[in-house]
Amino acid sequence: MVRLSTVILDKFKKRPRRFLREGFKDSLRVFVQGGAGGNGLPKFGGVGGKGGNVIAVAKENITLEQVYKANASKRYIAPSGRHASHNFILGTPGEDLKFEVPVGVTLITDLGKKLGELNEENEEVVLAKGGTGGHPKNGFLGVKGEAHPVKLDLKLIADIGLVGFPNAGKSTLLKAISHAKPKIAAYPFTTVRPNIGILSYKDLRQISMADLPGLIEGAHKNKGMGHQFLKHVERTKLLLMIVDINGFQLSPQYPHRSCLETVMLLIKELEMYNEELLKKPSMLLINKMDTEGSLACFNEVKEKLKNLKDSFKDYPSEVRPENTLKFCDIIPVSAKERPEDVEYVKNRLRNILDVLADLEQQEKLKENSEMYHNIKQKMKERQPVRV
């Protein structure tokens, strides 16, 4: 009887949701320890070998999931240096232990010290230094290597970060505009991990776009998946916000939000996460413009969207952000029904990114010429005095 009820209970037991089991890993905590230095040999003045360092090396096309699978113990301990001996008066140093991590990882200790950021293929950061070998100054005793846990915090590097509440059409747009194959369904939270799509242009220019899911009203209070994915926006050059012209309602117990309210709420969530995000260049897409009554609705809100800050006063504080994003473009589209809209958006995105790149270049040149000017000035001041 007991067995029977266990079997029945087992059947109805809430199963873990698939996405929770196979979740996208964007952080991993590992333990690193540099090798100990070998002892010296006082009798002959021998010096012990230095311990090996633990080094993280950035690689494209590798995920944190793979890093974890490659070493489930999550311990990286570099070999020690050899002791000095009669035959080898200088102990052989321990080899460095290198392991691969994805490009885009920031390495932080538990005390919050940032050890480095890996943004380019083959870049390296030393996570734990090996100890020095024993020599006269340390009494010929090898020193232990550094040892501490390190958090590998992955922030995707994409040119464009796509944000919107669930069901707005993020996946539909990403699929239409790039080669990505995200899941699409008529219910919220289909996307539970960031998807990256590549926008390819005829002249072979490529732009990456990350669909950042899971954002809902109240995410800053850790509702839903909270701000889990918003950290990825920090590294994008352009924010692409997408909202449904018909507004949004998470579920019947939540209020229905109009299109304008949705835009405000999204800005509010970004602001609550990091107000610096509001300084990013951005573009707003009003989606599902093929649905009934959408044009009338858009004509009604168009001006308000252009002068968003002026509309704030008409809305309660729960909806209203303190500041706003400045949209370079506000474009009505149908991501699902009108490929021409998608093509237009694709070209506008490229134009904005190209302009941004030009500005960045000019800024760099200005900085450089200022730097040269300063150097010249300083050199003049320090010219040797002729007697």
Ligand SMILES: Nc1nc2c(ncn2[C@@H]2O[C@H](COP(=O)(O)OP(=O)(O)OP(=O)(O)O)[C@@H](O)[C@H]2O)c(=O)[nH]1
């Ligand atoms: N009529 C219409 N439906 C659309 C349009 N774009 C998306 N949809 C539909 O809206 C629903 C949600 O689309 P998704 O692309 O999955 O939305 P999402 O924002 O990625 O949703 P999450 O994965 O929950 O974050 C799907 O049923 C789509 O077919 C559009 O332009 N017009």
